[in-house]
Amino acid sequence: SGKLGEYKALVIGINDYKGPKIPDLETPINDAKAVAKVLQEKYGFKIELLLDRNATKRAIFGKLRRLAKNAKPNDSVLIYFAGHGDLDRTYDDGWWIPADATGGDPFTYLDNGEVQKAMKSMKARHVLLISDSCYSGTLFGKARSLPPVIDDKYYLSLFNEKSRWGMTSGNKTPVSDRGTGGHSVFAYQLIKELKKNDKPFLS
Numbered sequence: 001s002g003k004l005g006e007y008k009a010l011v012i013g014i015n016d017y018k019g020p021k022i023p024d025l026e027t028p029i030n031d032a033k034a035v036a037k038v039l040q041e042k043y044g045f046k047i048e049l050l051l052d053r054n055a056t057k058r059a060i061f062g063k064l065r066r067l068a069k070n071a072k073p074n075d076s077v078l079i080y081f082a083g084h085g086d087l088d089r090t091y092d093d094g095w096w097i098p099a100d101a102t103g104g105d106p107f108t109y110l111d112n113g114e115v116q117k118a119m120k121s122m123k124a125r126h127v128l129l130i131s132d133s134c135y136s137g138t139l140f141g142k143a144r145s146l147p148p149v150i151d152d153k154y155y156l157s158l159f160n161e162k163s164r165w166g167m168t169s170g171n172k173t174p175v176s177d178r179g180t181g182g183h184s185v186f187a188y189q190l191i192k193e194l195k196k197n198d199k200p201f202l203s
Helices: 028-043 057-070 112-121 152-160 185-196
Strands: 007-013 046-051 076-082 085-088 093-096 126-132 163-168
Touching: 007 028, 007 057, 028 046, 028 076, 028 126, 028 185, 046 057, 057 076, 057 112, 093 112, 112 126, 126 185
Parallel strands: 007 046, 007 076, 076 126, 126 163
Antiparallel strands: 085 093
16 A cells, blocks of 8 residues: 555657757657657656757756656656757766757756756655666666565555656667667667556566
């Protein structure tokens, strides 16, 4: 037993970049729409979609802030980002590249620190960040492995404790935009697992 709140998802996908120095991508819009569809139809999430030119730095920052402010203690929040990322070699950190960014100007990028701050500030019980972009591994530090026994007791314990989880398509490396069925390699596998899952929980 555990008290269920709302399931909310902010899903961001950017193919079309305003800046001429930033190459457009092929799969993020397809990925974002497919992720949003399966989350809504199969898992009951309330979805907010930010696609292409609507996914500005201001809009992403605003949506993250609103989630931090409005998510309630029993809610579960998922944040999905598909688009360009870049590595800040000075601070050994990373950025998401919003649709209105200027190529080569980090002041127009969204710093990973802002994403982490939003996750940390949310009152939601659970927050899962899924980032399909280059250098997305910079969002997280050391990883912990799952316990050897995964049963009902494990799931109840996970559900009742506050948690912050992250999944990324790579570490401090570039990732491919091309994949299978119009999706990136990472998104294709993620969507496939979400669709075929027939258990009450997915770990």
